[in-house]
Amino acid sequence: MQQVQVCIVGGGCVGLALALGLAKNNISVMVLDAGPEPQPLSEDYGARVSAISLASQSLFESLGVWDAIKAQRATAYRKMSVCDADSFGRIQFNAQQLALPELGHIIENDAIRFALYQALQQHSQASLLFGSRYQSIHQTDSDVLITLEQGTPVMAKLLVAADGANSGVRSQFNLPISFWDYDHHAIVATIKTEQPHDATARQVFLPNGPLALLPLSDPHTQSIVWSTAPEHARELMAMDEQSFNKALSAASDLQCGLCTVQGERAVFPLTMRYAQQWLTGKVVLMGDAAHTIHPLAGLGMNLGLKDAAHLINALSEDNEEFASHSTLREYERTRKLDAQKHIAMMQGLKELFSGSHPLKKLVRGVGLNVVDNLGPIKDLFVQQAIGE
Template identity: 70%
Template sequence: MQQVQVCIVGGGCVGLAAALGLAKKGVRVAVIDSGKAPHALGDEYETRVSAISLGSQQLFDALGVWNDIAAMRAAPYHEMDVRDKDSTGKIAFSGKTLDLPELGHIVENEAIRFALYNALKTNVNAEVHYNTRYQALHQTHTDVLVTLESGMPIMAKLLVAADGANSAIRKQFNMPITYWDYDHHAIVATVRTQLPHNSTARQVFLPTGPLAFLPLQDSYSHSIVWSTEPSHASALMAMDETEFNKALHEAIDGQCGLCSLVSERAVFPLTMRYAKEWVQGRVALMGDAAHTIHPLAGLGMNLGLKDAALLIELLSEPAEEFCSTKLLREYERRRKLDAQKHIAMMQGLKTLFEGNNPLKKLIRGVGLSMVDKLGPIKDLFAKQAIEGK
C-alpha cells in the first residue's frame, strides 16, 4: 500500500501544479492519470495553448519551473488589441503604459505539463503515475482509499479531482453542477500570416462570436480560437483550406495580412459548468472539474491555477490536523466566489457582444471607445485582467 497525504487524479497543468506546490512544501503527493505522460515539444506547435497571466507566471516562478516553461516557445505579448467588428469600438492595452515588461505569455499546454512533470520526477515527496487508471474509490471520515486497476491501493487524507470538465470523480460522488450551453463551438488551429504579429494579442468580436489571434514565438505564427455558433462552426470546418484562410482574413479585418493554415483544425463545444459542491468529505474538486467558462478572455487555465495556488497555501500552513474540514470549506468558499465572479463576467460579455442588435452595437462602440480614452479606468481594468484577479 502506498500512503500519501494527497492523491490527485488528473495529470494536466492544474493537477501537476498543485502536486508540485504541495510536494515542495513537504506534503506527500501521488498523481494518477489514465493518459500518456507529458512529452517534449516537437517542431510543430501544439494546437492547445493558454494565455498565461502574470499571476500564473508568479505561481510557476514560485514552483521553480517558469524558466523551463519560458524556454519552451513561451511567447510574451506586449500589446492587446480588442475591437468590435460591427462598430467603431476598439480598446488597446500596452505593457509600456502599464510599466510592465509584458502583458502575459502564450504558452503551449504541453510545455507547462512537461516542465511540471520533470520537476515532480525529482521530488522525493511525489509519485506520478501515467497510463494508470483507478478501479475503485472509497472514503471514510478521515481517509480516501484509491485502488488502482493493478490492484495497488493508495491511502490518502485528501483526494483532489483534477480530472477535467467531465470529471468521473465528481459524478461518482454525486456532486451537483449547474451548467448551460454557450451555444458556441470553438475552432482552434495554428496559422501563419503575411505580416508579423508584433507580439500583439488580437480579439475581434463578430456577431456570431469572438475570434482571437494569439501570438506564438515565431513572428508570423498565431494560435487562433474562433468561438462561433454551431452551424457557423460546421460551415467553417467544412471549408477547404483556401476558403477557410479567406474567411479568417476577412473576420480579422486583414490586420496581419493573408492567413495560411499550418495545422489541422479542431472543434469542441463550449459549456459553462459550475460545481454547486466543491468539497464532499475528503474529496475536493479543482480546475475544470469544478468550473469551465467561455474562452473569450482566456481565463480558464488561470482560474484553475488559482485553485491550485490556494490549496497549496492552505495545506502548507501549520495546523493541528492536516486538511481539516474547516480548511477545505475555506478553500471551497474562496474559490467558489472567484469562479462565480468570472462566470458572470464572461456571460455578460458574451451577451453584450453577440448579435446585430443596433442598441448593443451602440453600447459596444461607445463603451469600448470611452474606456480606451479613460486612462485610470482603462489601466485598472487591464491590471485586473493581466494579473489574473
C-alpha cells in the same frame, strides 16, 4: 498499501502544479492519470495554448519552473487589441505605457505540463502514475482509499479531483453541477500571417462570436480560437483550406494581412460548468472539474491555477490537522466566489458582444472607446487581464 497525504486524480497543468507545490512543501503526493506521461514539444506547434497571466507566472516562478516553461517557445505579448467588427469600438493596452515588461505569455499547454512533470520527477515526495486508472474510491471520516485498476490500494488524507470537465470523481460522488450551453463551438488552429504579429494579442468580436489571434514564438505564426455559432462552425470546418483562409482573413479584418492555416483544424463545443458543491468529506474539486468558462478572455487555465495556488497555501499552513474540514471549506468558499464572478462576467460580455442589434452596436462602440480613454477604468481592465 501505499500511503500519501494527497492523491491527485488528473495530471494536467493544474493537477501537476498542485502536486509540485505540495511536494516542495514536504507534503507527500501521488498523481494518477489514465493518459500517457507528458512529452517534450514536437517541432510543430500544439493546437491547445493558454494565455498565462502575470499572476500565474508568479505561481510558476514560486514553483521553480518558470525558466523551463519560458524556454519552450513561450511568447510574451506586450500589447492587446480588442475591437468590435460591427461598430467603431476599440480598446488597446500597451505594457510599456503601463510600466510592465509584458502583459502575459502565450504558451502551449504541453510545454507547461512537461516542465512541471520534469520538476516533479526530482522530488522524493512525489509519485507519478501515468497510464493508470483507479478502480474504486471509498472514504471514511479521516481517509480516502483509492484502489488502482491493477489492485494496488492507496490510502490518502485528501483526494483532489483535477480530472477535467467530465470529471469521473465528481460524478462518482454525485456532486451537483450547473451548466449551460454557450451556443458556441470553438475552432482552434495554428496559422501563418502575412505580416508579423508584433507581440500583440488580438480579439475581434464578430456577430457570431469572438475571434482571438494569439502570438507564437515565430513572428508570423499565431494560434487562433474562433468561437462561433455551431452551424457556422460546421460550415467553416467543412471548407477546404483555401476557402477557410479567405474566411479567416476577412474575419480578422486583415489586421496581420492574409492568414494561412497550418496543419489540422479542431473544433469543440463550449459549455459553462459550475459545481455547486466542491467538497464532500476528504474529496475536493479543482480546475475544470469544478468550473469551465468561455475562452473569450483566456481565463480558464488561470482560474484553475488560482485554485492550485490557494490549495497549496492552505494545506501547507494547516499545522494542527492536515486537510482539516475548516481549511477545505475555506478553499471551497473562496474559490467558488471567484469562479462565480468570472462566469457571470464572461456571460455578460458574451451577451453584449453577440448580435447586430443597432442599440447593442452603439453600446459596444461607445463603451470600448470610453474605457480606452478613461485611465482608472482602463486600469481595472488591465488588472483583470494580468490576473491581479
